[in-house]
Amino acid sequence: MARRRATVVGAGHTRFGVLPDGPRALMRQAVDAAFRSVDRGVDRSRVEEAFLGTLGFSGWQLGNASAALAEEARIGHAPVTRVENACASAGFALRSGVRAIESGARDVVLVVGLEKMTDSPSAHRRYWLGVSGDTEWERLAGLTFAGVYALMASAHMAAHGTPPEALAAVAVKNHANGTKNPNAQFQKVITREQVLAAPRVADPLGLLDCCPVSDGAVALILAGDDMARTLTDTPVAVVGAGAGADALALQERDSLTQLAATRVAAAEAFRHAPFDRTGVQFLEVHDCFTIAELLALEDLGFADPGGAAAMTLEGATALGGRLPVNPDGGLKAKGHPIGASGASQAYEAFVQLRGAAGARQVVGAERALTHNVGGSGASATVTLFERM
């Protein structure tokens, strides 16, 4: 039978960065913007359920985040579920929203991703981010997320001869893209020389290889494909959704140079999709560190193992290249408010596939892939979008 699909019919995005507003205000701004964006409007009373992806909801200063969203979104007694999967929280929340519609249980669903990070003291933030990594073998030994990705980068360099210039090229490209995204935290061009000369955080990763600490929220309004056109002429369908998991500690995984969670998620997303990898016109991948974008290209099946470096260096992943990656600036330049990033990727798919991405528009884009990772690869989601 023709399976019912979920579509995105509206989306709202706060600016990402060091913002004055608290977590409730950020959610409210994103949700209000999402409702305003629905071309023919949709009354809030039609939202039957909501899902919220957030890691720490203001660094554990506040709890019961789902209750806060229920209040701020003004959706009456519609249930709200909080989903937390570290940096992939919103990817998993989106998946829950999609399933609510695919199951036939719901017609209109709200999905929100949120993080308020910059109001926590850095020592506290290091702790509440740190516990998303392995505790026994990594955190208590002093290994941070930058350190974990640095180990993967070193292994990748050893296995494939990946040059530092390829990592730098990711940062340079994503910063260039960020200058075209008014929501991006960094809207400043950087050079390869600056990246290579930046202070080391965890060798071979320097300061400009790392995504920043960010505040932000993103809201998506989903509707069944059978009713989407009553709300907008240009809905964007979710045509594939996959997820995968792996061990949290790097040493427990089969490979240091591949994320199995991404590979499993991608295989699932494409299994019943109406197109294969050759049909995808741009990617939004989880580039929390520059090496992560190279790993993503390979694990998602758009480059052979070790092949992402050359692909990046030759400009294939730039805006205007044959497969633009992170046209919105990615986590690297747009910012990475943990629980919001997966929803922000979907936002980008939505605006791009509607041809509304302005200066960063991927010309003629009709099909996109988004990729969200939690806990250095302990979990991942891959979602496929197509303009209806």
Next chain:
Amino acid sequence: MARRRATVVGAGHTRFGVLPDGPRALMRQAVDAAFRSVDRGVDRSRVEEAFLGTLGFSGWQLGNASAALAEEARIGHAPVTRVENACASAGFALRSGVRAIESGARDVVLVVGLEKMTDSPSAHRRYWLGVSGDTEWERLAGLTFAGVYALMASAHMAAHGTPPEALAAVAVKNHANGTKNPNAQFQKVITREQVLAAPRVADPLGLLDCCPVSDGAVALILAGDDMARTLTDTPVAVVGAGAGADALALQERDSLTQLAATRVAAAEAFRHAPFDRTGVQFLEVHDCFTIAELLALEDLGFADPGGAAAMTLEGATALGGRLPVNPDGGLKAKGHPIGASGASQAYEAFVQLRGAAGARQVVGAERALTHNVGGSGASATVTLFERM
């Protein structure tokens, strides 16, 4: 069309109480027991996805709970989603698992509820539980969850003349039931006089009106109804699932004596169910405080407003009464490991409807309702079960 339903085909339950084991070990024990309980066995490789309900995963000492479950459950690269909705975390996790099957996306799903509470210092625990309540109007003013429920109890007494003896009768009944549940934290009969004479926590609620602080984990194995009988001769179907939300702060709600979230959840659960309230043979309700059981009976539609007290005092809700409530001892006597409670209720439905509840068996039970509440009524789930 005949909608695909989820069924419970296996379930495992640790003892609840002050336990020596940590959160990972508790999950592992519950999951292992659940796999052992599947009559004809099910290989772990057949689990396609898992959902984990947990509030704080060891009081925030550890994060990325979904990754920990992926490791402890030994389910390979199957994705795991953590769901957090305060004390209703497992109710919402179960709902996610049910939907994964109803949507046709999955055949076999694992749902786990977990909380490890007793290894946190009490000041820390007070904080990480407290933030699930309203911060601005309640917590910062010193109002605890006991205080919030005490306000509801006082209002209920004022509105309906509910006598303190009715609250005490809930505690006495649930402790009596707990003596018949080998997993219960308290397996000791108490008297009405003891409840009434116990030290006051938040008047009119005394120490014996309050559920305890508990460790514990529960695992459920779900399968599609079209394949359930290949795994067991006695699957238990989920035939209704509803959820609702309300404001977090009591003062923002329409009523002090009703939980709108429960009422909305119940209405949804029964909307497409194959039976109405008269078909339900026992209830598992969220009795975090004795008043909560009376509210639940009324909000779920099994008693008129103000009618639950008489129903309880006349013994209708006791084992052997016309509508047994909390035959497993409820949160009050069985214990309340926050994120596990919703799954524990489903466990009870499973064993009761299979006729395997031993000394606490509700004779001839074929249909049951479970009810899980988060944040003093900010969210609620209602789930209906029927023996297939």
